[in-house]
Amino acid sequence: MPELQPDDPIKTRSYANVILIAIFVLLLCVSWSFYQEFIGLRPWRSYQTRFAESYSAYLQKQVRDREAAEKAVESSADYQKLQAALQQAEAVADPQDKAIKQQSDLVDLQRAAILSAFQTDRSLVGSLIYDYEVVPNTAAYRSEKQSHLQAVLDAEAKEYSVDWPEGDGKTVTRTFNYNQLNDTFNQLLDQKAQLTAKQGDIDQPVKDAQAAMAKLISDKLPGLTADQLDGLLKSARDMDVTLVQINVNPPGTQINDIGGVGLTDRCQSCHVGMNPKFVPAALTITKADLGLPRSNDAPFTSHPDQDLLTWHPLDTFGCSPCHGGNGRALDTVELAHGRYEHWLWPLNYPENYQAGCQQCHSADAWTEHAPVLNEAKILFRDRGCIGCHNYAGFDSQGQQLQDTDREIASLEKEKVDDNQKIPILNKQGDQAPDNATAQRLYAEATNLTVTVSKLDARVEQLDQLSHSLQQEVKRVGPDLKEVRLKLHPEWIPYWLGHTWNFDPTAQMPQFRLEPDEVQAISAFIWQQGLKGPALDKQAPGDPARGKDLFNSLGCLACHSIGEGSQKIGGDIADNLSREGEKANYDYIVRWIHNPRVRSAPYDPYLHRDLTSEDYTKHGLPFVFDVDHSRSPVDGHELVVQQQTIMPDFRLSWQEARDIASFLMTQKDASSHYDPAPFVNDASLYEKGRTLVVHYGCAGCHEISGLEDASRVGTDLTQEGSKPIGRFDFALLYTKAQDGILPDGQPLKRGNEYSSWYDLKGFFDQKLADPAVFDEGQYKPDPMDRLKMPKPNVTQDQINALTSFLLGSTQSTLPPSYQYLPTDQRQAIQDGWWIVTKYNCIGCHQIDIGQRTILMDLPAYKGDNAINLPPVLTSEGARVNPEWLKSFLANPSLSATDTDRDGVRQYLKVRMPTFFLSDDEVRKLVLFFGALSSQQQPFIPEKLAPLSDQERSVARAIFTSPAAPCLKCHMTGNPAHDANATAPNFLLAGQRLRSAWTERWITEPATIIPGTAMPSGLFVRQGNRWVFNAPLPPEAKNYTGDEADLLVRYLMELTPQEQAMLSGRTPVAAKSGSSSVKK
Amino acid sequence: MFGDWHQLWVIISTPDNIPIVAMLGLVPFFTWYAFHNMLANDRLIAQLEADPQLARTHHRTTYPYNSRWERELHTNPFLMRKELLAAIIITIILMVWALTLNAPLEEPANASVTMNPAKAPWYFLGLQEMLEYFDPWIAGVIVPTLIIVGLMAIPFIDANPLGNGYYTYHQRRHAVWTFLIGFEGLWLVLVCIGTFIRGPGFMWYWPTQTWDPDRVEFNVNRNLDQIFGINGNWLVHILPASLRPEAVIIARALFGIIPMVVYGIAAALFIHWICMRTEYSRTVYRKMSILQTVTMYIFLITMLFVPVTIFLRLVFRIKYIWETPWFSI
Amino acid sequence: MADQKDANGRKTGVLEDLKEKSREFGEIVKTKTQEQLEELKKPQETQLYRSIFRIKHDEDPRNRALSTLNNLFFHIHPAKVNRDATRYGYTWGLGGITFYLFIVLVFTGVMLMFYYHPTKVQAFRDILYLENDVPFGRLLRNMHRWAAHLMVMAVWLHMFRVFMSGSYKRPREFNWCVGVLLMVLTLLLSFTGYLLPDDQLGFWAVTVGTNMARATPLLGHQGPFGPQLGMTPYNDVRFALLGGSIVDANALLRAYIWHCIAIPLIASVFMGVHFWRVRKDGGISGPSPVMLEAETKA
Structure with missing residues (x-):
């Protein structure tokens, strides 16, 4: 600088240091942003590393244990025996194997020896034949053709000399012409095939023995083998730290994502244990397995219910659609779980997980694998919630009835009007000035009569509908x-x-x-x-x-x-x-x-109860029941029950x-x-x-004058979609936000203190005590207070109901995810509404694994379980639907002798009459059929009639002392039936399906585990069932399927036949199963 | 429900409120610094006024001066380096801010779910606050228009030749005060009220008072004419028959003109009194053209009307001063 | 090539010849490289540097001045400024900071535009995408948001400073007006951006904001004399702002166009005028020497 003034403070001041520091700080910020981008906002990286470490350690231990266990099995006597057998088999097979190997090697050598000559010759002959064939077959070419033919013949005759191996390294020189080459080559191929087959036969015992050993190990040690575990260990060790993402883009998706653009679900980036690539379905791991039992930030367990994942594959469902949460965000746990104010689909808490099921299964009364939700739906009806709150899908018959009644009333009015018009028109016609007008008026009157009759038909139809509906309308509380x-x-x-x-x-x-x-x-x-x-x-x-x-x-x-x-x-x-x-x-x-039975029928059309005077006025007896359900006054359906x-x-x-x-x-x-x-x-x-x-x-109650009252509560069908602002927390607003419960205690969810200003919090508190939201408010008139009563529910039931409500959303999932089947499963869906409505599951087991109320009573514990009502898991396969219809309508199966059970009179517990409507009966029959995947409609299998010889064999089986059928099954003889434990065979023909019956008599325990019906009556021989006990000599040479024979016999059993045979059977002792079970 | 410090913290820490919180510190600092410079210059001015001899030779700034120093410096690097530094510092501030605080993102827009409170962005909260006191056409349209036009008019009505390009309080007292009242006393204060004081239902919550969406406010606002009991009885006799049913309305409309005129005159007198306080301001005042004077009066009277109305509303619960069928003030 | 013999009588063949030439070539490369490396120590001397910066950068006043004047970006400044104007305490650089923030906003905004669709279906999703998927997306969005707030603050403080130092006075009256307009444009830029994430916050802020437009005198259907002039919710000024009677897809699109294209363009033009007038009106206003009452014309 030429003119630097040393004392000028501005010019001499250097900013280098300041700028240097500023740039350094800026660089720090940039590095910070890089840190955030790659580490700070990517916590899943460290999760995956930790998972790989602890999972590898776990697998290492598993491999060690497994190897030790396999060793232990290998040293067991059973295994040694198998090994000895294997060695023996090998000892037998080895020399033969060796011989065959020698032969087979020789064949290979021989084939190799002639191969070159054969191939050369074959192609030569082939080309010569082609040349011959392309020459036209006319006189002009005869000689040419002839010469070509000669060339072929010459080639075929040409001899090749070959070093022909004779075994043991010796060779001889042999000559072959074309045909010999061809034949020899084919012979060698045949020989080779025979030798291979023979070798297979010889090796079979060895293979069997090896398979037996493998089976022993897999029987004794189920689960993954050491090799498989080792493979997993390798994949865990080689795990790439990488983002795991599920992308689904079905049309109309709004899964946790706005605007129908699909699902992006990255949950498995942290929840590595859920990833089937690392943890296969056969292996379930818990935090304890990984040595992290108390760690809050180790999201590493595998999914506890693998069945759910087979029905809801991860690659189409991901995690967040069912569980909630922000499947796309991975920055922090809070963001990913959607547990912040502005995310509309927060992760459900464990006690409410099944809210996720409800989103798509709202049309179900019963969802498999969702016991909490099922309980909630039963509670919702049974605790009278439906008395005040509408919920789509739950009992709407009352509403339908009111609509029907209204329609009938308006049609009736129309009818009256029309009927009044007819005579007027006729009269006008009589007085008409001219013919044409008269004709027109008469025609109008005639048309009106037709209209009236049409209205009548429609009213009749509605009356029938309301007859059915009247039977279906149920109230929670008494009349x-x-x-x-x-x-x-x-x-x-x-x-x-x-x-x-x-x-x-x-x-x-x-x-x-x-x-x-x-x-x-x-x-x-x-x-x-x-x-x-x-x-x-x-x-x-x-x-x-x-x-x-x-x-x-x-x-x-x-x-x-x-x-x-x-x-x-x-x-x-x-x-x-x-x-x-x-x-x-x-x-x-x-x-x-x-x-x-009612004291008086109610006429919904007149809006009053009828009295005996109403009946006598119309000359009718004061009788009203399902069969006499029309009003004597107006002819419409009454409430008769x-x-x-x-x-x-x-x-x-x-x-x-x-x-x-x-x-x-x-x-x-x-x-x-x-x-x-x-x-x-x-x-x-x-x-x-x-x-x-x-x-x-x-x-809930039928009350005079208020029969048509509508529900006083809010519709809850989509309660879970309501924005939080629509819920009135009243004076608890700040307490809720601060996580202070109405009783002043801090709220804990899981391990953390939490706010309860959310839907779950509202539902939980509202169900526990609806009155809390009135707390501290000045409401001098009790009618101003919140009117919801306190429901009688336990904490578990509150959790269930909260789950149900949380899942009651206007689903953001695409329609294709909704469980609205159109095939047989629809019948199952419909049926469960009836089954839960009438509490069929209180007595019967219908869903596999479902508990009934009776099962848990002390009176039916242990051996007494045989006194339980029948298990219906295979009812659709068991019975003829036509029969089932009649049974459901009248379980006594008798018009006169009604004080009994139609099928199992030996049981004390009795199937009652539910007075189901025709529609309900139809739905139930279809339901059971569909549960057992039966075809609709039912067409019974044609059974071949029995020959005399067959009948005598069947009788022999039927009365065999080894399996005295009539000892347990009812015969109709009161003395005998007092100790019987199974239904009468006479019902079989109309009641049972033959295919099921055959399965039942051969393997009953697979259909109903623990049944009194003995298993092992028949054994499989080749492709037929054979009775598993000595038979009289005349029956011995029967070669047909004996189980099938018995079924055919039972299906055509007559009372006379049964009476005749019952004498031959020893009388039962009540101990039932034990004596027969052998 | 006072003493809810958590509530206060929630408001202060809301990401979109950070700027106004920062302004609470920045504006006082810049004000203080401006005054600091002003007073320094004023001292120099006083010294020079007292000593004309010195005034003739003095370099006339408060900054260090030496006649050997260049009067002008090269932009590069003497200005550039500072600009570079400023850019870096701003970038640093921005990055730290962006790395520590996330931009808000709430639920997807939903016209059926009303936000409570539904607030405008912080810089418009002054206008939203004004909506509480004026009809929307005034608060939302007239006031912003007047603010913009008024700001643009400033250089044309400020006839004071002094204080051009240097800080001074003494020489432009009126201008400084007018701007401070307008910018800080009204605009920023209203923004702060909108940010910190207004809660659910846009109701008034003192700091540390809990925001309660269920709060109900018992609030009776009256019009000025109701206080005076204007019922138009006397008008009935004068009006033609066809207008008689509207007598009350007409009476109120006519009555409303009176307080408006009274206010206008009073405010004008007040402004005039202030302008005539010192000799120098009288000089400046005399230099102004009629157009300048009229414009200045209109803007100042209007500006003063805002605090007056707010005062009437908050203290006397008066809603409208002048109510007519077409507009109300 | 015929075989030759050298002085010592050895045969010199092709190979030897080649060896010799490559050695010479190596020498040349070495020297040139050394020379050019030497030159690199003075980058200002390179052709590349000169082509970009047009002037030699010698440490003399002329070059100093030229470095400012000959640079498109720097020449909004004069070559020389009042020595006291370089003090931070006078302007705090607030105008410059505002301009810098505008540049930052343009930069981050353009980046954001790569990921954003102004449609009801996609807008909100795109923000989620930006926050969770786009590399540095969250930082980008945060910086855009906060820079917008900072710019509003800087504009206000700039105005405050300009007023307090009397810098709007003659000859800068017009530039003050331009500045006021720029401030309004800044607010409008920020406000139009508020709606774009299409979340509740923006939606309701914009609803509140545009509801005021209903009450525009004459032009709003709820404003004084509006209904009398035939204003309805479907033809008034609010309808024009939103492209509809409610805040919906059209409003989103309009906000987007205003925010990304129209207002930045208008603001750029005004900024150009603003900076140009700063120069033309005599550079920045001060700090000027104080004036005395006695020196004013009576």
């Missing part, structure tokens, strides 16, 4: 019209105010009612009850016999009895421990005799009295009820009515 006939008035207010004091397991929720509200409601209900007709007076019964019947008939599949730890039975209906305190004996007798799912056990009056007497003894001696004179106070009526409407009592 309150009959309250005066059934209950003690002083019990009602006590029950309303102290529901769970009276019955700690009550289905009915506890309403928040002030004492004056209780009185008003009681008064309204009481005054609204039917006052007649009076019930028949019943004589007292025998409580002891009643108790027996109660415990054995199957009542406990729905009802429970006993309190606290003494309680047994199902939760689907009331606990009856204090029944005697509340109910009238006469009413209970009628109820038990047939719970569907109680809308309860409780079925008719077809008991005699005496049995009903006995059970009722037993129930009347069920009371708490210390209980005390204040008299309730106010129930007759007419001034409370209006207030009571207002309250009953307000709280939606008519959602």
